[in-house]
Amino acid sequence: MIMFKEDRPTSPEPVKEAHMAPATVTGNRALMLEEALIFEIGATDTTGVDFAEAPKVASRLGGLERKAAIGLPGLSEQETVRHYTRLSRQNYAIDLGLFPLGSCTMKHNPRLNEKVARMPGFGDIHPLQPQSTVQGALAVIHELAEWLIRLTGMHSVAMSPKAGAHGELCGLLAIRAALEARGDARSVVLVPESAHGTNPATAAFCGYKVEDIPATPEGRVDLAALQARLGPDVAAVMITNPNTCGLFERDMKTISDAVHAAGAFVYCDGANFNAIVGRVRPGDLGVDAMHINLHKTFSTPHGGGGPGSGPVVLSAALAPFAPLPFVEKQGDRFELVEEETAGEHHGGSFGRMVAFHGQMGMFTRALTYILSHGADGLRQVSEDAVLNANYILRSLDDVLDAPFGGSGPCMHEALFSDKGLAEGFTTLDIAKGLIDEGFHPMTMYFPLVVHGAMLVEPTETESKAALDQFIMALRSLAERAKAGDEVLKGAPYHAPRRRLDETLAARKPVLVWNEPEKLAQAAE
Amino acid sequence: MRYLPLTDADRQQMLSVVGASSIDDLFVDVPEAARLTGTIAGLPPHASELAVERHMGALARKNLSAGEAPFFLGAGAYKHHVPASVDHLIQRGEFLTAYTPYQPEIAQGTLQVLFEFQTQAARLLGCDVANASMYDGSTACWEAIGMARRITKRSKAILSSGLHPHYVSVANTMAKFTGDTLMHDAPTLEAATDIDALIAGIDKDTSCVVVQYPDILGRIADLTPLADAVHAAGALLVAVVTEPVALGAITPPGEMGADIVVGEGQSIGVGLQFGGPYLGLFACKQKYVRQMPGRLCGETLDAAGKRGFVLTLSTREQHIRREKATSNICTNSGLCALAFSIHMTLLGERGLRDLAVLNHGLAVQAAERLAKVPGVTLVNDSFFNEFTLLLPRDAREVVRALADKGVLGGVSLGRLFPDAPELGNGLVVAVTETVTAEDIETLARAIEEELA
Numbered sequence: 007m008i009m010f011k012e013d014r015p016t017s018p019e020p021v022k023e024a025h026m027a028p029a030t031v032t033g034n035r036a037l038m039l040e041e042a043l044i045f046e047i048g049a050t051d052t053t054g055v056d057f058a059e060a061p062k063v064a065s066r067l068g069g070l071e072r073k074a075a076i077g078l079p080g081l082s083e084q085e086t087v088r089h090y091t092r093l094s095r096q097n098y099a100i101d102l103g104l105f106p107l108g109s110c111t112m113k114h115n116p117r118l119n120e121k122v123a124r125m126p127g128f129g130d131i132h133p134l135q136p137q138s139t140v141q142g143a144l145a146v147i148h149e150l151a152e153w154l155i156r157l158t159g160m161h162s163v164a165m166s167p168k169a170g171a172h173g174e175l176c177g178l179l180a181i182r183a184a185l186e187a188r189g190d191a192r193s194v195v196l197v198p199e200s201a202h203g204t205n206p207a208t209a210a211f212c213g214y215k216v217e218d219i220p221a222t223p224e225g226r227v228d229l230a231a232l233q234a235r236l237g238p239d240v241a242a243v244m245i246t247n248p249n250t251c252g253l254f255e256r257d258m259k260t261i262s263d264a265v266h267a268a269g270a271f272v273y274c275d276g277a278n279f280n281a282i283v284g285r286v287r288p289g290d291l292g293v294d295a296m297h298i299n300l301h302k303t304f305s306t307p308h309g310g311g312g313p314g315s316g317p318v319v320l321s322a323a324l325a326p327f328a329p330l331p332f333v334e335k336q337g338d339r340f341e342l343v344e345e346e347t348a349g350e351h352h353g354g355s356f357g358r359m360v361a362f363h364g365q366m367g368m369f370t371r372a373l374t375y376i377l378s379h380g381a382d383g384l385r386q387v388s389e390d391a392v393l394n395a396n397y398i399l400r401s402l403d404d405v406l407d408a409p410f411g412g413s414g415p416c417m418h419e420a421l422f423s424d425k426g427l428a429e430g431f432t433t434l435d436i437a438k439g440l441i442d443e444g445f446h447p448m449t450m451y452f453p454l455v456v457h458g459a460m461l462v463e464p465t466e467t468e469s470k471a472a473l474d475q476f477i478m479a480l481r482s483l484a485e486r487a488k489a490g491d492e493v494l495k496g497a498p499y500h501a502p503r504r505r506l507d508e509t510l511a512a513r514k515p516v517l518v519w520n521e522p523e524k525l526a527q528a529a530e
Numbered sequence: 531m532r533y534l535p536l537t538d539a540d541r542q543q544m545l546s547v548v549g550a551s552s553i554d555d556l557f558v559d560v561p562e563a564a565r566l567t568g569t570i571a572g573l574p575p576h577a578s579e580l581a582v583e584r585h586m587g588a589l590a591r592k593n594l595s596a597g598e599a600p601f602f603l604g605a606g607a608y609k610h611h612v613p614a615s616v617d618h619l620i621q622r623g624e625f626l627t628a629y630t631p632y633q634p635e636i637a638q639g640t641l642q643v644l645f646e647f648q649t650q651a652a653r654l655l656g657c658d659v660a661n662a663s664m665y666d667g668s669t670a671c672w673e674a675i676g677m678a679r680r681i682t683k684r685s686k687a688i689l690s691s692g693l694h695p696h697y698v699s700v701a702n703t704m705a706k707f708t709g710d711t712l713m714h715d716a717p718t719l720e721a722a723t724d725i726d727a728l729i730a731g732i733d734k735d736t737s738c739v740v741v742q743y744p745d746i747l748g749r750i751a752d753l754t755p756l757a758d759a760v761h762a763a764g765a766l767l768v769a770v771v772t773e774p775v776a777l778g779a780i781t782p783p784g785e786m787g788a789d790i791v792v793g794e795g796q797s798i799g800v801g802l803q804f805g806g807p808y809l810g811l812f813a814c815k816q817k818y819v820r821q822m823p824g825r826l827c828g829e830t831l832d833a834a835g836k837r838g839f840v841l842t843l844s845t846r847e848q849h850i851r852r853e854k855a856t857s858n859i860c861t862n863s864g865l866c867a868l869a870f871s872i873h874m875t876l877l878g879e880r881g882l883r884d885l886a887v888l889n890h891g892l893a894v895q896a897a898e899r900l901a902k903v904p905g906v907t908l909v910n911d912s913f914f915n916e917f918t919l920l921l922p923r924d925a926r927e928v929v930r931a932l933a934d935k936g937v938l939g940g941v942s943l944g945r946l947f948p949d950a951p952e953l954g955n956g957l958v959v960a961v962t963e964t965v966t967a968e969d970i971e972t973l974a975r976a977i978e979e980e981l982a
Contacts, residue, residue: 043642051879072883083615096623097624101627120626126590132609172669176542220823248966258561287570309626310640358696361667361805365806383534390557399546516829516830516841
């Protein structure tokens with residue numbers, strides 16, 4: 007490839023502060039307000055709700071009437087609105103700016119999705135209503151399932167897993183059930199170094215012994231090492247593609263063929279599916295099971311940590327073992343199949359993973375997003391995500407070490423390391439410096455195969471202007487860290503809090519609020 | 531493609547910086563045979579906001595929403611009124627579109643909410659500590675069984691017949707692979723719960739007894755004798771609460787000796803949503819906290835000495851301990867926990883108690899009225915806002931017939947326990963503050979007509 011680097015954005019001089027900000031007696035800073043805990047400002051006889059008077063009846067509580075106070079403070083309605091509004095302003099969010107988190111995929115959350123999920127016909131229906139009264143909801147599940155199957159080129163999909171890691175569990179349970187159905191007890195799951203951290207935990211939870219497969223110096227699975235390890239004791243290989251080094255596993259089909267020849271199954275961690283959607287179908291690469299993080303690829307809001315949704319697409323070999331319940335179309339009618347019955351796709355299900363039917367509220371959002379993009383838009387999504395990532399990689403690889411920068415184009419995320427920073431400067435310093443520049447930091451120290459990793463994923467919903475500003479900020483921070491600017495080690499300076507003491511939190515865990523007098527007594 | 535900001539001119543300029551002549555150059559590592567050219571057959575192109583809203587609206591209108599009908603369904607998911615400010619606040623972009631608070635300096639909003647949520651949940655369930663939430667009640671229940679196995683180093687769990695059958699199914703699915711032995715029978719249509727039978731079943735291999743409170747038929751029992759028997763055998767008592775509003779009126783399981791209390795938090799703030807996303811509550815005694823699955827938020831100080839909050843005790847988690855982690859769970863129901871916490875703050879202790887008393891009062895009225903329907907008997911002696919009726923014929927058919935009349939009349943035990951035909955005539959009826967006296971009368975008359 008030929009490089010044209012003269013168009014790269016450069017770093018301007020830092021903006022000079024007019025004066026030092028004076029302290030305030032409240033701790034507030036104009037629009038940034040400190041907020042006490044509800045336990046410090048609320049009272050147990052304050053409430054923000056009104057109820058009708060309860061009918062006078064003889065209690066049927068079986069003599070178990072609550073006696074002791076619960077200790078739940080209430081706030082009036084306006085106090086409640088203020089409390090949470092003030093707290094909200096201490097959060098970074100995708101609505102505020104770029105969220106360059108590799109492997110976590112934070113992209114625009116369209117509000118149409120929210121509007122649709124709140125339509126009474128979706129938001130206000132009970133999971134156990136008679137099926138005649140929820141035909142539209144079952145149609146949504148079926149329609150989304152069709153999209154997922156076609157986009158991945160797989161045979162079927164299990165919709166109920168509640169998050170990516172739950173989907174991993176689903177995939178491995180299906181693999182284990184399929185192996186047991188053919189009387190083949192296998193004990194080992196192989197996990198490449200470049201796989202997600204949940205993968206080994208999931209395999210262990212399904213009762214498997216986990217063995218690592220090394221990465222090549224290029225950042226891909228070591229094919230020879232994998233082939234050498236395959237044998238009659240291996241149940242599955244869990245692979246992430248595109249992998250966590252941001253690279254496409256070129257040998258995926260060869261790997262799948264070798265795994266299948268050894269009688270094992272291929273689990274693909276689909277967390278990075280947004281890099282290839284519309285351009286590559288995992289089914290064509292020999293994958294047997296792959297979870298799809300709907301919140302990542304199809305943009306459902308992350309909500310400060312969840313909820314997620316992790317449907318799992320399955321190959322024909324695994325489809326009969328999928329969990330209950332599932333939706334079937336019978337003529338014009340949709341049926342929610344909740345029990346095992348005999349029939350083509352029935353008889354081998356490994357059972358139920360959750361009460362009810364999965365993350366319906368996420369299904370409506372994801373389907374809304376998919377229909378808005380359409381097949382053409384989804385292909386453009388992966389193209390723009392990959393272009394944005396490569397633009398970042400090539401705009402920064404002269405100031406930041408890009409360990410696999412020579413291994414070919416990256417996919418939707420660009421990987422850098424801390425190599426070349428001045429003595430004592432770390433990835434953490436750059437991350438905290440980004441906070442002061444108004445950005446959420448990139449993913450730090452992951453993947454583990456690279457020392458001081460910085461994994462940057464811009465996503466497709468960022469404009470070139472937003473990327474250029476981010477590049478400018480990161481260039482400047484890289485230059486400061488290389489020059490040994492000690493000030494950087496104290497960052498962030500402008501966030502609602504300075505660096506927080508995580509060691510203290512872990513050594514003396516305080517996980518719930520206690521009245522100060524109770525704490526004082528305990529200390530005596 | 532209104533969500534994609536790059537123009538073709540941007541793309542060309544960026545390609546030149548990258549050093550690629552076309553976008554295809556960036557996909558060179560994909561093997562030729564696996565590359566798709568053009569769009570995938572059979573899938574439609576992008577659509578306008580109006581067109582998508584119309585399509586989804588048409589599907590939504592095919593469903594009978596709870597607000598459109600006299601509504602009496604419960605069995606693990608409950609219709610409560612959610613104050614308007616709850617949904618308004620969770621839709622603030624800074625909450626809705628924030629990431630997991632791994633960068634605490636710019637996530638204090640989420641973290642403080644989680645700390646407050648943990649405290650509210652622990653107090654409500656009557657425990658020392660609670661985590662920052664799980665996927666839902668059923669998965670929290672399974673995680674509790676796994677936690678009891680780790681603590682006791684035993685692997686036989688005894689599940690109450692009154693435990694939600696879906697929760698039992700989830701535990702059974704997982705037990706097949708983890709090697710736990712689970713003991714469970716379907717319930718009987720009797721007023722008494724199975725506490726004595728549970729006590730009789732405890733032995734030296736028992737890791738835990740799992741009991742639902744109120745149970746799937748709506749019955750409430752004092753858990754103290756069970757807790758004593760469980761502890762005498764060196765095992766743990768796991769209590770499951772699927773209707774947390776009940777704890778505004780009845781003694782919480784933690785106060786009766788439960789070691790781990792898990793629950794479904796959907797009732798408070800979250801809404802029905804056809805089954806998900808919901809909110810798993812998970813609380814336990816302080817001494818077991820390092821064996822607890824899921825995220826935890828803890829208080830600490832920042833470099834300037836100010837109070838702040840961080841995610842903590844992560845050495846239990848998958849990203850640190852890989853295959854030795856306490857659980858593979860890597861998320862929580864953050865936004866649902868926020869909704870729960872806001873709703874709980876609006877209620878406060880007084881509001882929650884008022885709400886609970888109102889629910890119970892209406893449920894007593896409904897139970898008395900429905901028990902007068904010829905052929906119908908009330909199974910429960912005790913209940914909170916949910917009880918079981920014994921009908922003279924299969925309740926599945928009755929429920930379907932009621933739905934055809936526009937009445938959502940309850941959950942049949944036949945749907946919940948398809949393998950226990952002896953329960954087929956049971957109907958579980960839930961009554962919350964959203965039910966009016968007219969709704970109760972409508973349901974009673976509709977059942978009368980159907981049974982006539």
